[in-house]
Amino acid sequence: MPIQYYIALSVCLFCIGIVGVLTRRNVIIIFMCIELMLNSVNLLLVAFSKMYNAPAFAANPASTVGIDGQLFVFFIMVVAAAEVSVGLAIIVMMYRNTHSIDVNFLNRLKN
């Protein structure tokens, strides 16, 4: 499968995530869009890993060239899980304080 298809697919998913972040005001939806973007990058990493593996595999089926990409995906999942746990905790706390999940309430950066 040409690598460009995978890249295009990832870019599509990534940009959908970006548009979601930019257009929605619900914090949870924004958070989900971020997860979507992370997944698009994961998909791309796996695809690249297989791309680098292809010639090596032809020469030696036991070759592990390109396996790093898949390990990166593994670590990204780890980080994403940690991020989600903390992020959701923050959202819960914010909801408790403001009774809203509107991202526009988070404008403390102005000061």
Place this chain on the structure above:
Amino acid sequence: MGVTSILFWSLSALALISAIMVLATKNPVHSVLWLIVVFFAISGHYILLNAQFLAIVNLIVYAGAIMVLFLFVIMLMNLNTATEPKKNLWMKLAGIISGGSLFLILISVVRSSVDMSQKSALVKDGNIGLIDTLGKVLFNEYTIPFEISSILFLSAMVGAVVIGKKN
């Protein structure tokens, strides 16, 4: 068009449509469900690329744990109805336009790249995605990052507890 292509195209279509639906629906619960569909489609892609371990982990961690957490939070806050305030139309337009232009630029960059046009990803075949191979590399070369990630988890756990605690 072989089975692989059919699978690729159908999975891609499913992923894109579901991703758009995540944004399109008003109800957050529906968004979560559509996102789970996206994760399933991506897991399908992983299987197609012979990365079975990642496919399973993706399902367990993302679709299983993380999205359930999302659902749990939404239910907890009683947000399952469409209560999101309307965003300024101009801001929406600006967001769509800038996202779209980034998309166009990235696609043009991909199209214009010369050395990418000849490369292709190995599908169906290959064994680097097997748990056996991955595990060996992970515990031989990536031991220290693995351990560090466990510390990250620990600190994330502590952080979540501290933040979530009623003060």
Place this chain on the structure above:
Amino acid sequence: MNNLVYLIPLFPLAGFLINGLFRKSLNKPLIGIIGSGAILASFVVSLVLFFQVKSNGALPVEALFSFINVHDFKIDFAFQVDQLSSIFLLIITGIGFLIHVYSTSYMHDEPTEHFGRYFAYLNLFVFSMLLLVMGANFVIMFIGWEGVGLCSYLLIGFWFKNNNYNYAAKKAFVMNRIGDLGFLLAVFWLLAKVGTVNYHDVFTAESLAKLTPTDITAITLLLFVGAAGKSAQIPLYTWLPDAMAGPTPVSALIHAATMVTAGIYMIARSNVLYSLAHVTQNVIAIIGIATALLAATIALKQNDIKKVLAYSTVSQLGYMFLGLGVGAYTGAVFHVMTHAFFKALLFLGAGSVIHAAGGEQDIRKMGGLKKYMPYTHLTFLVGCIAIAGMPPFSGFFSKDEILAAAYARSPILWGLGVLGAAMTAFYMFRLYATTFLGSFRGTHDQEHHLHESPAAMTIPLVVLAFLSVIGGAVGVPEALHGHHELHHFLSPVLTTEVAPELGHSTEYGLMAVSVVLALAALLFALNKFSKKPELGEPTGFGKVLANKWYIDELYDAVIVNPLLKFADFLKNVVEKSGIDGIVNGVGRFVQYLSRQLRLLQSGQVGNYILFMVLSIVVLFLVFWNQAIILQFLQKVF
């Protein structure tokens, strides 16, 4: 190699540093001892060196370190003690010491801090003056020249809380700067043509051959501009009377005995050059006699005790320049010396009077001080007789020598000089009679306050009076069967001195005429003012004199006011609407832009992400291969 030379300026410098830095922690007696002791030490060393010079001739030039060293152009920080500088060293340190001692008593009412500041300035002045006369080249002389100008400024404005005094200080400084510019130009000119500024190298036939007559005239004229500024000659003399704003001992030291004679020292030092420039000599002689007469006429009608003495100083400096102009360099230096004695004496006496009268300086409110202040009265009288040129007091010999030389050049100069001498006798005895004779005219409180000054003030007066009496003995002319020791002593330095070719009988005649005229003026003044002093405001021509010929007003109208108008124009028009406008415009523009930009910082995370995405797009457009992107975009749309 003589190791003592550098000690002379070192002591006052040390005194300046100690008194200047620790003026808040030292007490008054200690400050006085340090200040006076430093000068006394210098005086002792100067005395030792003087006798060495007297017996063995000039000491070798001693270079302490290289001051400016660029390529083959080299100026050393070098000291030169020869006959001329050793005389000046004695005058500066000797009279300086007496005035320091006097000051410890005169300035006693000042707070300790200001007392220390005063002595620090005074020591710095002596240090600078010593540099001026000891420097072995024009550059070191210039350093001292500027240093004394600075100290003069600081000391005139010593009581800086009075704004008039500050204006006087500023005036002195600015007028000195005008002269300094001339000096500096002359030094540059000399450097450009001869390539060196060392006295030893400049005053050789070899160096002089490099100068055309025009060069010499220009250099000497420019040097004279410097001398006129420092020594208060027409047209730069008006600062000196105003400089009386400073404490009286300062007037005695700086504005009578030492600093104002720097110009005479400089011209005497460069006598080789001046003797080659007859145009300059004539200019100097004419300006000298004109200054002498102008200042003498003004002094006739002044009522401020210090102003009379100030104009008298200007007038006497005019005599010295007359002497320089007619080639009587020894006479000029001789007059510097005797003038230093009796003018310092007169100023210190005036200070004693002012001290006793509680700060009163107007002689119309004095009178009859004779019985209250016997020492001051006697010494002041000695000073008046000396300056009036009565034999055998010192002023007679020096003034007579200058007048004789003037007669040899032109009898007209002599005639004007004698007229000036008569006026000198007149105004000095008007001053004396109004101040000391008659009866006291001040308030009852002031009369009650009158007292003789303490010993620290009267002892310097007595010493100076003694010197004023016998100071002429070193220069008794041969016509009076004298030896003129000073002439022989200075002859190695003042090589181009021309002795007037006068017969003894002519000299006797000249002496007799000037003495008789002066004596007549003296007696007339004494007679006129001891009984009926001039108390009212002057009228008619006297008013013109009392107002100093309106010279200050003339300068104001011709030079100062147009400059002020121009400065006002620059300040109000060019500065306000031009420069300020541009600067403020830039500032306002930036403020406006910032106010608009501030709106971007909304604090909404969504906006920040939007800008981030847009920036990524822009970066791609700018740095990626644009042609390919545009091609693709064309294909898409």
